[in-house]
Amino acid sequence: xxxxxxxxxxxxxxxxxxxxxxxxxxxxxxxxxxxxxxxxxxxxxxxxxxxxxxxxxxxxxxxxxxxxxxxxxxxxxxxxxxxxxxxxxxxxxxxxxxxxxxxxxxxxxxxxxxxxxxxxxxxxxxxxxxxxxxxxxxxxxxxxxxxxxxxxxxxxxxxxxxxxxxxxxxxxxxxxxxxxxxxxxxxxxxxxxxxxxxxxxxxxxxxxxxxxxxxxxxxxxxxxxxxxxxxxxxxxxxxxxxxxxxxxxxxxxxxxxxxxxxxxxxxxxxxxxxxxxxxxxxxxxxxxxxxxxxxxxxxxxxxxxxxxxxxxxxxxxxxxxxxxxxxxxxxxxxxxxxxxxxxxxxxxxxxxxxxxxxxxxxxxxxxxxxxxxxxxxxxxxxxxxxxxxxxxxxxxxxxxxxxxxxxxxxxxxxxxxxxxxxxxxxxxxxxxxxxxxxxxxxxxxxxxxxxxxxxxxxxxxxxxxxxxxxxxx
Numbered sequence: 162x163x164x165x166x167x168x169x170x171x172x173x174x175x176x177x178x179x180x181x182x183x184x185x186x187x188x189x190x191x192x193x194x195x196x197x198x199x200x201x202x203x204x205x206x207x208x209x210x211x212x213x214x215x216x217x218x219x220x221x222x223x224x225x226x227x228x229x230x231x232x233x234x235x236x237x238x239x240x241x242x243x244x245x246x247x248x249x250x251x252x253x254x255x256x257x258x259x260x261x262x263x264x265x266x267x268x269x270x271x272x273x274x275x276x277x278x279x280x281x282x283x284x285x286x287x288x289x290x291x292x293x294x295x296x297x298x299x300x301x302x303x304x305x306x307x308x309x310x311x312x313x314x315x316x317x318x319x320x321x322x323x324x325x326x327x328x329x330x331x332x333x334x335x336x337x338x339x340x341x342x343x344x345x346x347x348x349x350x351x352x353x354x355x356x357x358x359x360x361x362x363x364x365x366x367x368x369x370x371x372x373x374x375x376x377x378x379x380x381x382x383x384x385x386x387x388x389x390x391x392x393x394x395x396x397x398x399x400x401x402x403x404x405x406x407x408x409x410x411x412x413x414x415x416x417x418x419x420x421x422x423x424x425x426x427x428x429x430x431x432x433x434x435x436x437x438x439x440x441x442x443x444x445x446x447x448x449x450x451x452x453x454x455x456x457x458x459x460x461x462x463x464x465x466x467x468x469x470x471x472x473x474x475x476x477x478x479x480x481x482x483x484x485x486x487x488x489x490x491x492x493x494x495x496x497x498x499x500x501x502x503x504x505x506x507x508x509x510x511x512x513x514x515x516x517x518x519x520x521x522x523x524x525x526x527x528x529x530x531x532x533x534x535x536x537x538x539x540x541x542x543x544x545x546x547x548x549x550x551x552x553x554x555x556x557x558x559x560x561x562x563x564x565x566x567x568x569x570x571x572x573x574x575x576x577x578x579x580x581x582x583x584x585x586x587x588x589x590x591x592x593x594x595x596x597x598x599x600x601x602x603x604x605x606x607x608x609x610x611x612x613x614x615x616x617x618x619x620x621x622x623x624x625x626x627x628x629x630x631x632x633x634x
Contacts, residue, residue: 166192166399168626170619171406172420174202174567175220176604178389179231179616180418183623185396189416193393196405201386202420202565203573204614210455210552213513217382218556218564219573221503221518222472224248224369225613226385227376228294231620237388241379245471245508248375250464251338251345252542254477258464259338265371275339282321282333286368289314294372297365298610298617322361326350327483329360337478342367344482345474348499350578351446351522353490354483357580375471377508385614409601416626418602420619422567422575423587426596426603436597439588443607446578447489448558448571450531451520456549459515460504463542471507475500475519475538489522494529498522500538515549525570526558567605575606586611594622595629602626 166189170181173195185191199205203219210216226232227242249261262268265284269276286293292311321329326347330340347354347363369375378385390400409417409430419426423443426432432440462468476482476499485495498521506515521535532555539546556564558571567575576582586593587607594602594609604622606612 166190166414167630168192168416168418169194169412169414170418170420172202172567172605173200173386173390173400174420174565174605175204175386175614175616176606176619176622177202177418177420178386178393178619180420180604180619180623181393181398181400182235182389182396183231183620184416184418184626185393185398187623187627191393191396191398192414193390193398193400194404194406195400195402196566198402199383200390200400200402201383202567204382204386206381206383209453209554210516214455214516215381215512216453216516216518216554217505220382220614221377221505222375223378223382223385223614224366224373224375225615228291228369228373229298229615229617230295231616235392237385237392240385240388242376243379243508244374244376246469247466248370248470249345249472249474250467250470251341251474252462252464252467253337253341254541256337258467259342260466260470261342261367261370263371263374268371272339273336275334275336278333278335278339283364283367284371285314286318286364287371289318290372293318294369298615299621318364322364323358324360325356326354326359326363327479328355329363330479340479341477341482344479345476345499348474348476348482348486349501351572351574352578353487355487358583362578377471377505379509380511409598414600415630416600416602418604418619418622418626420567420605421603422569422605422607423603424569425566430598430601433597436588443587444577444579444582445525445569445572446574446576447522448525448527449520449561449573450523450527450529450535450558450571451518451556451561452532452535453516453518453554454550455552456515456517457551458549459506460517460539460543461545461549463544467542468504469507471503471505473502473504475502475542486522489524492524494523494527494531494534495521496534497538498531498534500535502539523558523571525572527571528557528559530555530557574612576611578611583611592625594618595625600626600629
């Protein structure tokens with residue numbers, strides 16, 4: 162391809178989009194190439210069930226987006242983050258649901274004798290504020306500039322975060338509700354909850370509910386992707402869909418930033434043998450089986466308070482969720498899976514009616530239909546749910562990967578979220594976004610700080626690219 166640009170960005174997921182905008186804002190002429198027919202990667206939306214019903218193909222809840230240093234300062238026109246009355250609900254059998262409110266004290270009041278434990282752990286992380294979030298989202302050189310107070314808060318957070326979620330929950334919380342909330346949050350890691358650092362995923366996500374909320378983008382996640390593309394074009398950049406880059410040799414530009422998985426990068430580039438071996442050791446995690454529904458009304462939750470929540474964690478107690486995630490990690494399909502559900506209509510009435518989606522974790526590449534298992538878990542807490550269904554749409558791991566090649570085997574986390582890959586993502590390096598190829602950088606969720614819509618991989622890759630080619634605009 163004949164490229165007349167200072168920088169080419171391949172892939173338009175949130176990391177690729179942020180990288181493209183950051184480079185364009187620095188005065189670079191940027192060309193963004195996307196293989197699909199729409200920009201966005203994990204930010205795409207579409208009519209998956211009925212005409213006029215807007216569904217998000219992957220990401221919906223944007224806690225990290227509003228907390229991210231890369232995104233929170235952009236102030237993109239046309240993007241409105243809307244908050245549900247309750248960020249997260251966790252239904253339980255035979256008792257009221259556990260609710261995570263924006264206010265930490267209100268959340269604690271609902272946990273009875275675990276009130277103090279919630280405020281001392283999740284509440285403390287939220288009180289530390291955005292400096293603590295920044296510290297963990299910006300692993301490239303922030304520690305020297307960290308104040309003593311934030312450093313102390315980070316150390317306390319790290320001691321708890323390093324634990325397995327099961328260990329943390331049992332040591333710190335006494336009630337069924339408190340332990341279940343930890344399990345539901347930590348299961349976003351798509352890991353066996355007995356594994357190290359799973360507590361950290363849960364603590365960070367729970368604290369963000371208090372610090373930033375768990376909002377949605379009004380109109381669908383595609384709105385955020387389209388706004389980033391519009392920002393790029395307003396800065397003179399060019400953005401093209403329907404162009405798949407199969408080999409780096411197709412491109413000729415001083416800077417190339419790749420929002421692709423390590424597997425794709427290995428296929429695209431002639432890499433030094435040592436780096437190729439290290440990159441080939443990168444491991445992917447379990448997949449997901451995702452369902453979208455068009456409903457004729459709201460989900461009929463047994464506990465009416467759950468109707469106010471944007472996100473609902475289904476799976477019962479700590480023990481039940483831990484067993485489900487252990488089964489998946491071992492390569493088996495749980496008959497009672499942990500189900501992560503989102504009801505966008507709780508915050509956003511502009512999506513054409515009552516749309517609802519959920520997924521459960523499955524072994525990578527699974528071809529098992531989990532429709533009945535997921536709907537049975539929903540019916541457990543919302544009897545009569547199936548009677549509300551007008552249409553349904555399913556996507557197993559193969560369909561997820563076909564829609565977005567970065568989701569290898571249906572892995573929505575960009576790679577196994579283990580301790581070793583927290584430190585070595587995708588390879589061990591003080592600047593893992595930089596590759597051995599001059600001017601070539603990686604920025605996908607397979608680079609730090611990992612999964613979620615935060616754009617930080619792209620932000621870091623763009624910073625390194627600008628340092629490597631520091632010419633003035």
